[in-house]
Amino acid sequence: MEISERHEHDVLVIGAGGAGLRAAIAAIEAGASVGLVGKSLLGKAHTVMAEGGMAAALGNNRPEDNWQVHFRDTMRGGKGLCDWRMARAHAAEAPDRVRELEAWGALFDRAEDGRMNQRPFGGHTYGRLAHVGDRTGLEMIRTLQDHAVHEGADVFMECTVFRLILVDGRVAGALAYWRPTGEFVLFRARTVILATGGLGKAWKVTSNSWECTGDGVALAYGAGAELMGMEFVQFHPTGMVWPPSVRGTLVTEGVRGEGGVLTNGDGERFMFRYVPEMFEGDYAESEEEADRWVEGDRTANRRPPELLTRDVVAKAIVAEVEAGRGSPHGGVFLNISEKRSPEYIKAKLPSMYHQFKELAGVDITTDAMEVGPTTHYAMGGVKVDPETAATCVPGLYAAGEVAAGLHGGNRLGGNSLSDLIVFGQRAGAAAAQEAGDVSFAEIPASELSAAVAGATAPFARDGGRNPFGLQEELQAVMQDKVGIARTERALREALEDVHRLRGALDTCSVRGGRAFNPGWHTWLDLHAMLTVAEAVVLSALERRESRGAHTRIDCPDSDASLGRVNLVIRSSDGRMVTDTEAVSEPPAELRQLIEEGV
């Protein structure tokens, strides 16, 4: 089969969400020619769904806020496993990256004095999230997308990369197919940046779209890169639970940031009972104190316990439901109608209002929402150099959700959008710089024809399994056996299931032609999902403790020795193996900052 089309760029960016767009802009600024490839139409990547805001210590609302406080919050939220250099760069550079968006046309909500307003969110000491109502991701992706196009990025929409090409151990390009036509296309590049986002589509209840199949993690692993922290999958505490067709759809943390309270089936505001030792004294101890904070007196009162970190809130909700104190459809209640006026709610949370009204028939200005945990975000991913976002494969970089290191064992809300622009920029600049020193490699035709033959194999089979059925089975396995609460026994079963499904992949058949064929696309995406699933299960088995987003019912406590290591995954003789790697110790002054505060 022929490769109908070839392109050459100094830097190839795979993924056109926030990180990919920001990387493309940085690489162009550095003088590189840039190809930007995305699976969806431009502007539809998962970034568009981000709601609550992006964290940056601008200090607009509280002058006491600065990068040190943001750094400390991030490190503590990550339960000891964040890379301190990434956390420092992130906290220090986020303010400039956010302000720059405004110079490119973004319009964030304003504070009284005309500067950007900042909203409180879980785990952040001060109100810190620059936002636009509850559609911050849309504002970010539109701004970056228009800026990247005007700066001259060469955009390839609805084009899926399924193989990285290595020549002499160095990444030399990528092989992709156009989704509308099914034709194959080769991208040659001097350096390649993975900005492919998340992997939540491997679970059944998820806030992630069809795109989030862990492509970048699998591409990097296949090219010989190391993965890290794969056991840490964030279950966002508040997804919709009813009706069934929208189960998992995200309900922004902004609802709680704006004063929303969580209650169980008995009407009890239960989060007061779940403040972990680490955060004792940081949160309100009575409903009255929490109410005063919501009403605006934020110096004399502490924030409500609904604003604890996501791992804590998600586990609390599961515990309430398991104790028989859930809502009618197996969640808990989230109510903002008693704390804010209908006008305020519609102004600050317009898309939540719309979403519940249209999809669940619930008016959130008068009634409570029913919510429960939903698969949301991968803290783990491709292991990268904390300064340059380079992987251990020469010429290959990774930024955004696909990369590991910044968030450790649990990500704070709002730290994802800022991650995208801080490390997208760093990766783009570093990849452009390296591209100046290397030339294009010749790619052997035999490798390409073998890859194309493999990708089209299911068309030649008849009467095999339907890829959608296989995907559904994988999602059920991950949901039931690799969810919020894990056990060695269930994880062992899951590992067997994943191996079995990997075998079944070779028996699937695909009907119809190659033009826009979702069955075929799903079959190709399943390769990545199964790689990701195996890596998550192996890491979850290995981490015999509970920490952050990873909870082992059979090992309920944290183990201090495991709190000093990250789990790393690599390929060895064609098998996936795990290893441990010590978390690097921050210098004394930063350690003191984390332990004692600013």
Place this chain on the structure above:
Amino acid sequence: MAERTFKVYRGSGDDGQLESYTIEVDQGMVVLDAIHRIQAEHAPDLAVRWNCKAGKCGSCSCEVNGRPRLTCMTRLSDYEEGESITVTPMKAFPVIKDLVADVSRAYRNNASIPRFRPRPRDAEDGWRMKQFEIERAQEMRKCIECFLCQDVCHVLRSHGKHAEFIGPTYLVRTAGYSLNPIDVEDRSAFLKESGGIGFCNITKCCTEVCPESISITDNAIIPLKERVVDRFYDPVKALVRLVRRR
């Protein structure tokens, strides 16, 4: 659970027909859920675009019983039990396959809009703006680029003026820049010439279908038309320009 029959457009380009599929439907299902179920159970090669399934990305636009809709926000319960539900691709765009339309020219339209250009910063850390000053521009920036307004616009849909008129989506995009209080770019020549704003005769069909409830005609198109008129057709200003030129 109940059964329901759907008629779905299948085929490429103009070469297609409606196919019937019968599936079980659950409580709360939307049209996109039904399409996905048809895909999983009957037609794995049925092409449809989607991403967020929550009305935020604007990918899943189609026509349901002839009306431009986001299929992820269109509940089956909005249709009478015996009523048939027909899903077809957006009519004002060429069809790639099944429910997927070729929207590439929309992206070309967007790239042609003169880019955002801010005034110098008000302070070292950026600009100062009041919330009330930015609300008009923020209304425009709610646009999820679902193309439903392009689809319904008769200038494009019935008269095919694709080369002459950028359409409501991109007038909204232009307004998003031009109503930003710190923007200083003059886009009136673009709007008058290649943008073809004069083709719009304010029938407000675009406003009616907007899933984000943007007042496209009143708040985007009319203010932009006024700017074009001020720039090119104001006799007093024309006189001033004439005198200055001497």
